[in-house]
Amino acid sequence: MKKILVIGSAGQIGTELVPALRKEFGNENVIAGYHNKIPIDEIKNSGSMEIVNALDKQGLENVVKKYNIDTIFHMASLLSAAGEKNPDLAWDVNMNGLKNVLDVAKENKIQVFWPSSIAAFGPTTPRENTPQTTVLEPNTMYGVTKVAGELLCNYYFNKYGVDVRSLRYPGIISYKTLPGGGTTDYAVDIFFKAIQEGKYTCFLKEDATLPMMYMPDAVKATIDIMKADSVKIRTSYNLAAISFSPEEIFNEIKKHIPDFIIDYVPDFRQKIADSWPKSIDDSLARKDWNWKHTYDLAKMTEDMLINLKKILD
Numbered sequence: 001m002k003k004i005l006v007i008g009s010a011g012q013i014g015t016e017l018v019p020a021l022r023k024e025f026g027n028e029n030v031i032a033g034y035h036n037k038i039p040i041d042e043i044k045n046s047g048s049m050e051i052v053n054a055l056d057k058q059g060l061e062n063v064v065k066k067y068n069i070d071t072i073f074h075m076a077s078l079l080s081a082a083g084e085k086n087p088d089l090a091w092d093v094n095m096n097g098l099k100n101v102l103d104v105a106k107e108n109k110i111q112v113f114w115p116s117s118i119a120a121f122g123p124t125t126p127r128e129n130t131p132q133t134t135v136l137e138p139n140t141m142y143g144v145t146k147v148a149g150e151l152l153c154n155y156y157f158n159k160y161g162v163d164v165r166s167l168r169y170p171g172i173i174s175y176k177t178l179p180g181g182g183t184t185d186y187a188v189d190i191f192f193k194a195i196q197e198g199k200y201t202c203f204l205k206e207d208a209t210l211p212m213m214y215m216p217d218a219v220k221a222t223i224d225i226m227k228a229d230s231v232k233i234r235t236s237y238n239l240a241a242i243s244f245s246p247e248e249i250f251n252e253i254k255k256h257i258p259d260f261i262i263d264y265v266p267d268f269r270q271k272i273a274d275s276w277p278k279s280i281d282d283s284l285a286r287k288d289w290n291w292k293h294t295y296d297l298a299k300m301t302e303d304m305l306i307n308l309k310k311i312l313d
Contacts, residue, residue, distance in 0.1 A: 004030045005069045007052050007060075007101070008076030010037040012177045013115070013169075013218060017073060018043050020219045031067050035076065040176070054097030061104050071226070073113045074101045079182040080119050080142040081269055087141035094145035095152075102156045102164065112164040113226050116150050116236035118211055119143035119183075120168060123275040130277035132238050132284050139275050150235040157234040165225050166236035170211035170243075170280060172218050173300065175307045183272045187212055187249060191304050194253050194260045195312055203267045206247040209278040213241040214295040214303070221291055228289035240280035241293035242300070252301045 002025050008014045009032035019042055021030045032043045033052030043049065050063045054076055063069070076097060083090030098114060105112045121130060122137040136147045146168075156162040171184025175191065186202055193200040221239055225231060244252075250262045285291040295303070 002029060002071050003067055003069050004071045004073065005033055005052070005063060005067065006030065006073045006075060007033040007054055008035075008074070009043060009049070010034045010039040011075055012172060012174055013215070013222070014073075014075045015040055015043070015177050016174060016215050016219050017075065017222060019046070020223060021073075022047055024223065031063070031069070033063065054100055055092065057100040057104065060100060061108075064104055064108055064110065069108070069110060071111045071113075072101055072105060073222070073226075074098065075115060077115070077145075078142065080117075080140050080272055081183055081185075083142035083145075084140055084268070084272070090141045091145060094142070095148060098149050098152060102152065102162060105162050105164070106156060106160045110162075111226065112153075112162060113222060114149060114153055114164060114166050116146045116166050116168045117142070118168055118170050118276050118280065120146040120150060120236070121275070121277055125277060127276075127278045129279050129281045130238070131281050132233070140272055143275075153236075154234045164234065165231055167221060167225060167239045167285075168236045168280075169218060169239060170213045170241065172213055172215055173304065174215035175304050175311065176215070183269045183276075184210055184212065186246060190246070190249060190253065190262075191308055192312070194257050195305070195308055198257070198259055199261045199263075200250075202246045202262060202264050203269050204246050204264070204273050205266050205270055206264050207245050208270065208273045209243055209245040210273060211240055211243045211277060211280045213239070213293065214300040217241050217293045217295055220294075221285075224291065225285075225289055232288050233284065237285040237288075238280050238282040239285055239291070240282040241295065242297050243279045244297050249297065249301070252297055253305070256301070256305050
């Protein structure tokens with residue numbers, strides 16, 4: 001039976017990853033690690049929690065020893081827009097935290113999941129159907145840490161045999177957590193504003209198409225890659241589901257909220273979006289470990305609105 005530690009269990013993905021892991025592996029076998037932000041009640045009330053700061057290697061090792069951890073999902077990081085505001089902190093959290101996790105994994109024979117991102121790509125990367133192996137020249141600190149992190153994970157696998165697996169997440173959309181400082185967060189915030197205010201001011205251009213994914217698909221992919229007997233790529237797999245622009249998601253929401261209106265006031269995040277792909281080739285993930293997504297834009301929009309209205313009413 002696996003003993004799993006999720007670092008960053010109060011973050012956007014961690015909030016939904018922990019319950020999914022507990023459902024599959026048992027509440028008692030999944031430890032929710034948190035730092036500055038306390039996890040939601042569903043996590044607090046269903047299993048053990050521990051304060052875990054990935055920058056505190058000794059504290060991390062203590063938790064690993066206490067619970068006999070054999071698998072770590074290291075989900076804590078500073079995202080793209082937040083990272084541009086504080087690049088030194090982004091480097092510290094994203095790189096030194098990862099290295100501590102990998103060192104503890106090496107010393108304790110632990111399997112590791114670490115999330116990369118489409119931020120690893122850059123303005124010189126082909127933007128249409130971006131291939132698995134391509135140019136990685138990001139122009140954000142967040143992207144720099146993702147490229148460096150992919151290389152570090154690959155190094156620890158080849159040098160020390162650490163079983164580390166990774167996905168290049170597209171933008172993730174969820175109704176359970178508020179936006180957390182990412183460039184793709186408009187696609188979460190727009191649903192809140194549609195229900196609460198009936199209008200939204202978008203910080204990207206109307207035609208800024210980006211790869212996106214609904215949270216249930218992201219959680220499924222994260223668990224599936226760790227359950228696979230083996231994987232061939234030790235940097236990070238491309239991962240894709242749907243691509244859309246702000247105008248496209250606005251029009252989909254209008255089918256459910258006809259009076260919804262939008263305006264566009266692009267800010268510094270538009271430059272970040274311009275450096276990222278419009279669509280992703282994830283054929284290797286689909287071939288190597290049978291990845292399949294479930295939600296298209298229409299199905300995701302309907303589910304988001306149904307669940308958000310329950311929460312906000």
